[in-house]
Amino acid sequence: MARVELNGLRKAFGAQEVLSPIDLVVEEGEFVVLVGPSGCGKSTLLRCIAGLEPASGGEIRIGGRDVTHAEPVERGIAMVFQSYALYPHMTVAENIGFGLRIAKRPKAEIVARVREVAALLQLGHLLDRKPKALSGGQRQRVAIGRALARKPPIFLFDEPLSNLDAGLRAEMRVELARLHGELGNTMIYVTHDQVEAMTLADRIVILNAGHIEQVGSPLDLYNHPACRFVAGFLGQPPMNFLRIGTGDAGHPVPPVPIVDSLAALAEATEVGLRPEHVWIATGSEVAQFEVSIDVIEQFGGETIVHALLNDGQPIVLRLGGQLALGRGERISVAFDPANLHFFGADGKAVR
Ligand SMILES: Nc1ncnc2c1ncn2[C@@H]1O[C@H](COP(=O)(O)OP(=O)(O)OP(=O)(O)O)[C@@H](O)[C@H]1O
Ligand SMILES: [Mg+2]
Incomplete structure (x- = not known):
């Protein structure tokens, strides 16, 4: 069994509390992604699970067994790091088989396992090469292969793709998804x-300053963020947050009756609207507002418009296709009120 359970897990370095009590269950076979800004405690949480860092409080259970104080090797875990130090003097095959050699497995078993793993990671033709003769993506695949060879029931990854360029990252992302599907x-x-x-997770855990903000499936979090932090974290460009009901004389924002009435009902101080949830008004929509264009970014397949509302608040719009628009032009954009999010002064979503 490879179910991971964290009960009130805490971690402090001296007086600095890095993880407030964390409660989380990762089911067997689940792909869970921990995401959050730099310094929020992601690596620390992973290292506590792996046993590389002692917990300051709480409990870690793996497969139902309390491993809070167990040695890393007793936990049935393999970890892949961002800096995947391969042994430079060893071939790809020797790197992949390293853990098995240390564990003194029979030679025939090691050879067979290395072949199997190399095939899975499409490294079969590179087995005799040294790391310096590999591309970044190939090296990262070897590092994953090295972890994979020991057939760990649980895999921990700490930013394994962040050293790769954008193209390779996208490629490896698909490979990781396929790997998880197969294994x-x-x-x-x-x-x-x-x-x-968004693309890899069965469930996403959003961490912020050492505590969990929200846990859920990617679309669940995208569609129903529980707070402003989560709403602003998922989605690119990020959700727009617009002040409402501030009483700035004569500037109700956005200037749409339906929004004002909904917002008043919800007692929200801010309304959230994703850039992709607007379109150029045809004139028949009830929910629309006018903006003045500041900057246009043409991506070919879509156009990102940085604009200003009538009261000067900035808003970003993601519009389909190619638009012949220029700075200073005014356009009317429409939206579906069902796509609005409301947030209170405390940052929590108001439903
Ligand atoms: N060994 C340590 N001693 C003291 N403080 C530490 C130690 N390791 C991490 N920290 C602190 O704990 C906090 C969380 O660090 P952690 O490495 O877990 O963040 P992270 O979410 O992985 O960030 P990043 O995205 O930058 O990798 C940071 O404030 C960091 O400075
Ligand atoms: Mg980290």
């Missing part, structure tokens, strides 16, 4: 890249 191991994956979180 079905429990995977806990740390990243600060919200795209990796």
Whole structure:
């Protein structure tokens, strides 16, 4: 069994509390992504699970067994780091088989296992090469292979793709998803890249300053963020947050009756609207507002418009296709009120 259970897990370095009590269950076979800003405690949490860092309080259970004080090797875990130090003097095959040699497995078993892992990671033709003769993506695959060879029931990844360029990252992301589909191991994956979180995770755990903000499936978090932090973290460009009901004389924002009435009902101080949830008004929509264009970014397939509302608040719009618009032009954009999010003064979503 490879179910991971954290009960009130705490970690402090001296007087500095890095993880407030964390409660989380990762089911067997689940792909869970821990995501959050730099310094929020992602690596520390992973290292506590692996046993590389002692917990300051609480309990870690793996497969139902209390491993809070167990040695790393007793936990059935393999970890892949951002800096995947391969042994430079060893071939790909020797690097992949290293853990098995240390564990004194029979030679025939090691050879067979290395072949199997190399095939899975499409490294079969590179087995005799040294790391220096590999691309960054190939090296990262060897590092994953080295962890994989020992057939760990649980895989921990700490930003394994952050050293790769954008193209390779996208490629490796797909490979990792495929790997998880084929192996079905429990995977806990740390990243600060919200795209990796959205695309890889069965469930995302959003961490902020050592505590969990929200846990849920990617679309669940995208559609129903519980707070402003989560709302602003997932989605690119990020959600727009617009002040409402501030009483700035004569500037109700956004200037749409339906928003004002809903917002008043909800007692929210801010309304959230994702850039992709607007379109250029055809004139028939009830919910629309006018903006003045500041900057246009043409991506070919879509156009990102940085604009200003009538009261001067900035708003970003993600519009489909290519638009012949220029700075200073005014356009009317429409939206579906069902896509609005409301947040109170405390940052919590108001439903
Ligand atoms: N060994 C240590 N001693 C003291 N403080 C530490 C130690 N390791 C980490 N910290 C602190 O704990 C906090 C969390 O660090 P951690 O490495 O877990 O963050 P992270 O979320 O992985 O960040 P990043 O995205 O930058 O990798 C930081 O404030 C960091 O300075
Ligand atoms: Mg880290």
